[in-house]
Amino acid sequence: MITLYLFIFLPFIFACIVPLLYKYLNRQVHTGWFVLVVPLSILIYLLTFIPAVASGETFEYTFSWIPSLGIHITSYVDGLGLLFGLLISGVGALVILYSIFYMSKVREALHNFYIYLLMFMGAMLGLVFSDHLLAFYGFWELTSVSSFLLISYWYERKSSRQGAMKSMLITVFGGFGMLAGFIMLIMMADTYSIRELIANMDVIQGHSLFIPAMLCILLGAFTKSAQFPFSIWLPDAMEAPTPVSSYLHSATMVKAGIYLVARMTPIFGGSPVWFWIVSGVGIITLLYGSLTALRQTDLKPLLAYSTISQLGLIMSLLGIGSLAVYFGPGESGTVFTVATFAALFHLFNHSTFKGSLFMVVGIIDHETGRRDIRYLGGLMHVMPITFTIALVGGLSMAGLPPFNGFLSKEMFFAAVLDVSKAGIFGLNSIGALFPVIAWVASIFTFVYCMIFVLKTFGGKYHPERLNRKVHEAPIGMLIAPMVLGLLVVLVFFFPNVLGKYILAPALTAVLPMMTVSSYDLKISAWHGINYELLMTLGVILLGGLLYMAKKRWLPTARKFPQGWTLNHFFNEGLLSAERWSASLTNRYMTGSLRHYLLYIFVFFVLLLLGSLLWFHGIRFDFSDNAMINIFDAGLVICMVISALTVLLAANRIVAIVALGALGYMVSMFFVIFRAPDLALTQMVVETVTTVLFLLCFYHLPKLKRTIERISFKWTNLVVSIAVGLTVTVLGLSANGHKLFEPITSFFENSYKLAGAKNIVNAILVDFRGFDTMLEISVLTIAGLGVYVLIRQRSKRGKEHEAE
Amino acid sequence: MDTLIVILVGILVTIGTYLILSRHLLRIVLGTSIIGHAVNLLIITSGGLKTGGPPLLGERNANFTDAIPQALVLTAIVINFAVTALVLVLCYRAYQGFGTDDLEHLRGEEHE
Numbered sequence: 042m043i044t045l046y047l048f049i050f051l052p053f054i055f056a057c058i059v060p061l062l063y064k065y066l067n068r069q070v071h072t073g074w075f076v077l078v079v080p081l082s083i084l085i086y087l088l089t090f091i092p093a094v095a096s097g098e099t100f101e102y103t104f105s106w107i108p109s110l111g112i113h114i115t116s117y118v119d120g121l122g123l124l125f126g127l128l129i130s131g132v133g134a135l136v137i138l139y140s141i142f143y144m145s146k147v148r149e150a151l152h153n154f155y156i157y158l159l160m161f162m163g164a165m166l167g168l169v170f171s172d173h174l175l176a177f178y179g180f181w182e183l184t185s186v187s188s189f190l191l192i193s194y195w196y197e198r199k200s201s202r203q204g205a206m207k208s209m210l211i212t213v214f215g216g217f218g219m220l221a222g223f224i225m226l227i228m229m230a231d232t233y234s235i236r237e238l239i240a241n242m243d244v245i246q247g248h249s250l251f252i253p254a255m256l257c258i259l260l261g262a263f264t265k266s267a268q269f270p271f272s273i274w275l276p277d278a279m280e281a282p283t284p285v286s287s288y289l290h291s292a293t294m295v296k297a298g299i300y301l302v303a304r305m306t307p308i309f310g311g312s313p314v315w316f317w318i319v320s321g322v323g324i325i326t327l328l329y330g331s332l333t334a335l336r337q338t339d340l341k342p343l344l345a346y347s348t349i350s351q352l353g354l355i356m357s358l359l360g361i362g363s364l365a366v367y368f369g370p371g372e373s374g375t376v377f378t379v380a381t382f383a384a385l386f387h388l389f390n391h392s393t394f395k396g397s398l399f400m401v402v403g404i405i406d407h408e409t410g411r412r413d414i415r416y417l418g419g420l421m422h423v424m425p426i427t428f429t430i431a432l433v434g435g436l437s438m439a440g441l442p443p444f445n446g447f448l449s450k451e452m453f454f455a456a457v458l459d460v461s462k463a464g465i466f467g468l469n470s471i472g473a474l475f476p477v478i479a480w481v482a483s484i485f486t487f488v489y490c491m492i493f494v495l496k497t498f499g500g501k502y503h504p505e506r507l508n509r510k511v512h513e514a515p516i517g518m519l520i521a522p523m524v525l526g527l528l529v530v531l532v533f534f535f536p537n538v539l540g541k542y543i544l545a546p547a548l549t550a551v552l553p554m555m556t557v558s559s560y561d562l563k564i565s566a567w568h569g570i571n572y573e574l575l576m577t578l579g580v581i582l583l584g585g586l587l588y589m590a591k592k593r594w595l596p597t598a599r600k601f602p603q604g605w606t607l608n609h610f611f612n613e614g615l616l617s618a619e620r621w622s623a624s625l626t627n628r629y630m631t632g633s634l635r636h637y638l639l640y641i642f643v644f645f646v647l648l649l650l651g652s653l654l655w656f657h658g659i660r661f662d663f664s665d666n667a668m669i670n671i672f673d674a675g676l677v678i679c680m681v682i683s684a685l686t687v688l689l690a691a692n693r694i695v696a697i698v699a700l701g702a703l704g705y706m707v708s709m710f711f712v713i714f715r716a717p718d719l720a721l722t723q724m725v726v727e728t729v730t731t732v733l734f735l736l737c738f739y740h741l742p743k744l745k746r747t748i749e750r751i752s753f754k755w756t757n758l759v760v761s762i763a764v765g766l767t768v769t770v771l772g773l774s775a776n777g778h779k780l781f782e783p784i785t786s787f788f789e790n791s792y793k794l795a796g797a798k799n800i801v802n803a804i805l806v807d808f809r810g811f812d813t814m815l816e817i818s819v820l821t822i823a824g825l826g827v828y829v830l831i832r833q834r835s836k837r838g839k840e841h842e843a844e
Numbered sequence: 845m846d847t848l849i850v851i852l853v854g855i856l857v858t859i860g861t862y863l864i865l866s867r868h869l870l871r872i873v874l875g876t877s878i879i880g881h882a883v884n885l886l887i888i889t890s891g892g893l894k895t896g897g898p899p900l901l902g903e904r905n906a907n908f909t910d911a912i913p914q915a916l917v918l919t920a921i922v923i924n925f926a927v928t929a930l931v932l933v934l935c936y937r938a939y940q941g942f943g944t945d946d947l948e949h950l951r952g953e954e955h956e
Contacts, residue, residue: 632951635865642861667845667893677852684859687874700874707881710849714888715898715909719917726925730877733929737936738870757865765858772850772886783891785910792901800899800908804915816919823926827933 045102045116048083049170052163055079056156063152072151073141079159080133083166087126094123095542097549101172111233117172120546124385125169125293125300127543128392132292133162135521139400140284142518143407154194154282161187165293169300174223174233181219181261184294185212191289192281204277207611211264211274219261219301225254226308239307239553246311255309258301259318266298268356269326272349273607279341283403286341291348291395299352299388302359303551306381310366310552313465320360320460324478326353331485335492336599340402340412343493344395347438350486351391357479358384358453361460365552376459378548378555383452385544385551390437390445390532397525398434398493401427404514404522405497409507414492419502424513426523428498433526439490439584440483440577445532447577453479454573480576487584488591495588639760646763649771659770662777673713680706693738701731718801849889856882869935869945873928880924884917 055076063072090100100118118126137158144151164183171177185208193205227233229248230241238245245251262268267275278290289295302319309315330350337343362381368374404427405420406412421428433444440450457479461472504511532539548555587594629640653659683706686699704727711720791803805813856878863875891913897905899914939945 634947635867638865642865663847665892666847669845669848673845673848677848680852681855684856684878687878688859688863693870696870696874700877703878703881707885710885711888714893715896716888716914716917717898717900719888719914719921722918722921726921730925730928733932737932752867754865757862761858761861761865764861765854765856768857768882768886769850769854772853772889773847775890776846776850783910783912785891785908785912788911789899789901789908798901800901800911801914801918804911805918809915812919816922819923820926823930826930830930830933830937 043102044086045100045118045170046104048086049116049166050163051083052079052159052166056159056163059155059159060152063155067146067151071141071146072155073137073144076155076159077134077137077141080130080137080162084127084130084134087123087130090118090123091542094118094120094546097546106176112175113173113233114167114176115172115234116170117236118170119550120543120548121300121303121385121550122169124389124543124547125296126166128296128389129162129165129169129293132288132392132396132525133158135396135524136284136288136292136400139287139403139518139521140282142515143284143403144282154191157187157190157194158285158288161191161289161294165297168297172235174227174235174238177235178216178220178223181265181297182213182216184297185209185216185265188212188278188289188294191285192278194282194285195280198280200277201280204274204280208274208278210615211271215261215264215271218257218264222254222257222259222261225250225257229254235304242308245308251309251312252314255305255312255315256318258305258309259315262298262301262305263322264298265301266295266352266356267326267349268298268322268353269329269349270607272326272330273611275349276342276345277608279339279345283341283399283406286345287396287399287403290345291399292392295348295352296355296388296392299355299359299384302356303381303384306359306363306366306551307553310363316360316363316367318360319363320357320475323353323355323357323360324457324475324482326350327357328478328482328485329353331482331489334489335485335595338413338415338599340405340414340417340493340497341399343414343489344398344402347486347489347493348391348395350482351387351395351438354453354479354482355384355388355391357475358387358456361456361475362552364460364463364465365555367465370555373463374555377456377463378552379452380456380459381551382540382544382548383449383456385547386452386536386540387446387449389539389544390449390529393525393528393532394434394437394444394446397430397522397529398438400518400522400525401431401434404518407518408509408514409511410509411507414496416503416506417497418500419498420511421498423502423511424498426519427514430519430522430526431494431498433529434522435490435494437529439487440580443533444529445536446529448533448536450483451573451577454483454576458572476576480580483576483580484584484587487580488587491584491588492591639756642760642764646760646767649767650763653770653774658778659774660777661773662779665776665779676706676709676713694735697731697734697738700734701727704730716801718799845893846889849885849893853882853886853889856885867947869938869947869950872947873931873935876931877924877928880920880928884920884924887913887917887920 059072059076062075066072066075093100101115103113103115105113137155140154140158144154161184164180164187167180168177168184171180189205189209192208193201195201226238226245229245229250230238232238232241245254264271275290275295279286281290327350330346330348330353334343334346334350337346358380362377362384365374365377365381368377402412404424405417408424409417409420411417437444437446440446454476457475460468461475463472629636680703683699683702687696687703690696690699704723708720708723708727711717711723788800788804788808791797791800791807795803795807797803797807860875860877860879860882863871863878866872866875891910893909896907896909897903899908899911935945938950942950
C-alpha cells in the first residue's frame, strides 16, 4: 500500500518540478498540460479501489514520522475518504484542463498558480485519507495556507489581498479551535487514531470534556465550510481566479468541514447538542445563503452565497442523519440513515453542478469581460453551449428534474419531514420549523437560480454594454463544464450506480453501527405522489411567481442596510480591536522612565509582600541580636541624616558630598563589623567615586551647579515607603529563619588548604577565584566603555565642527 | 543591632527609591548608589554581626565573623563602582547630547 502514499504525495513532489517545466517549456507548451497528469493518474489509481471498497474492504498504510511521540502519517481508505478523493482528483483534473484555456500562457505567472494548486490538492488528499488526528490537522492548515495563496494570486489587487487575509483569519481561527478539540479527544481516549476513537466512544461520551471538544471541533468545521456566521470569507474569496473558485470554493475545500462533521458523527452523533448545532446552523445557513444570494448582482458572489446555502443544506442533513446514531439499528434509525445518505448524495451533486456553474461564469467573464448581470443578457444565441451547461447546472441547483439536484432535494425534504416527527430532543415543539425553513429557502434558491440563468442568457442582447465582441468559448474551455454537466444528467438517470458503489460505502464509514440494506438506499426519481413532490411543485410555482414579480420586490431587497451585514460587523470588529489594543498599549507605554519604574516597584512590593503574607513567611526573631552601643546608634542617625541630605539638597555639590559621607560611614560600619578588607575597599572606592562625581559635574561648564529642588509626589512617596518596608520586613524575616548552619567553618581552614591567613582574601582568590576573575572583567569592560564614550564624543564633536 | 541595621537599610532603600523615581538623571545615579550601600549592609547583616573577631587567622581569636558575606560584598563594591562610573559618564554624555538631564525632556520621540 505504499503506492497509496506515493499518490497522496505526488502533487507535492510534482509541485517541485513545476518551476523547471515553466521555465524551460512554457514557451512551447502551457504548463497546465504537464500538471494535468497528476490528478488524472490519481483519479485512475483511486478508481481501482472502488470494487474493493464497495465490498466493505478498507486499506491503510502507516508511515512513522515521530514514533517516539506516537505521531504517524496514517493513510486510511474507506468509503468516505474515497468519495472525497474521487471528487478532489476528478474535479481537480477538470479544473486544470479548464485552467489551461482560462489562464493566459503569456500574461500569468503560471508556475505560482500550479504550485499553489498542487499544494492544495495534495493537502486535500492528505486530509481526507488521514486517520491520525495531528496529521489531519497539518493537512487542514495546509489547505488554509494554499487557499490563502490562491485567493491572493493577483496580489497586486487590493481586494485580492483583503479577501485572502479575511479567509486566512477566519479559517485559521477555526483551525486552532479544531486543534484544541482534537487535543481534548486525544486526552479523553488516549489515542490519535480516528478509528480507535470511534471504537472507544463509550469512554468519550461519558467524559466531562465531551461537549467542549465537540464545540471546538465544530468551530473548525463551520469556519472551513462557511457556515453562518463564519460564511463571510467565501464571497470575498471570489477574488481568486475562477478555476480556483470552482475547485476550492465550491467543490473541495469548503467540503472539508462537511468531511470533518461526517467523520466525527460516529463519536458525537448521538448527542442532542450535536444534532441541534449541526442541523440548526446548517438550516440557518441554508436560509441566510439563499436570501443573500438574491441580493447579488455579480455572478461570482451570487454563486458564492449559493455555495454557502447548499453547504448549509448538506450540514443540516448531516445533523439530521446523526439521529441515526441515537436510535441505533432499527426502523427509526434507518429513516435517519437515509438523511446521511442524502447528505453524501447532495455533496456529490453539488460538486458537479457548482463546479460547472463556476466554469460557466469564468467563460462569460472571459468572453464578455463582464460578470455583472445588469450588463449581461441575451447571450443564449451567442453562446448556445455555455447556455446549455448553465441551464443544466442552474436547474439542478434549483432542484428540478431531470437533473441530479432534484433527487437530492427530494431526499432533503423527506429528511426534514422525518425529523419534524422524530419526537426527541424537544423536536415536538419547534421541529415543524425544519420543513418550513427548508421549503422557504428552496423557493429562494429557485428564484436565484432563475435569475442566474435567465438574466444572463435570456432577455435582450446588448452588445453596446460589453466591451468586446462576444462569441462562443473555445472548445477546450467547454470540455470540463460539459463533462460535469453530463454527470449531472447521468446521475439523475442512473443514481443507483453511484449510490451502490460509492455512496453506500461512504455511508458505512459515517455510520458504522448501522446495518442498512441496499434496498432502503435506492434512489428513485419517481416515488408516487407524496409530500416531497408536492413541496417541490410548490417551490416551482411560488418561485416562478416570485421571479415574475421580481421587479417589485428585488430592488427593495437589495437595499438591505449595510450596517447590518456580517461583513460590516467583522470589519468593525477588526478595526475596533486594533484601536482598542493601540489605545491600551499607549495608555501604559508612556515612554516615561518614571512610570515604568513605578510598575516595577509596585509589582515588586505586591509580589514579595503578597507571597510573604500568603506563605506565612513573616517571622521576627530578635534573640540573636548583638548589643547596640552609642557609636552604632550615632552612626545610624548620621547615615539617615546624610541620606536625607542627598535627597533634599538643591545643590549638586552638597548632594555629592553627602553621598560621600554616607559611603565613609558605611566603611565605618565595616570596621565595627570586623571587616577590615571591606572597610579599606569601601574607603578607596568611595573616594574615587566622589572624585568621579565631582569631575563629571564640576568640570562641566554648561551644567548649572544647582538643580531644582526635588519635587514632591505622593505616589513616589507611597511607593518608596512600601519598597523600603518590604525590604525591611524581608530582611528581618530572613534573619528570623535560620534554616541550617553556615558553611563558614570550612573556610576557617584557609591556612591549611590555601596557605593564607586572611580568610576573606583566600575566598576571593583561591576558593572562589572565578568570581574575582569575572569581576575584573566587569571592571575592564566598564573602563573600556567609559573610554569609548569619551572618545566617541570627541569624534562626534569634530564632525560637528566640520559641518 | 541586626534589627537596627535592617531598619536603617529600609530607610536607605526608601530614600534611594524616592530618588530613582525623580526626574533628574543625576538623582537617579545618587539613588542607585544609596541602594547599593543599603544592599551591602544587608548582606553583611545576614551573616550575623559582632559574633567574633575579624576573619584573620593570625589573631588568636576563638571564633571569627562570617567571612563569606564579606567576600561577597567586596565583589559587589567593585562591580557597583564599575557600573556607577559607566553610568556617570553616560549621564554626562546624555547631557552633552541632549542639553538636559530631565527625563521628561529625554522621552523617546514617537516612531523612533
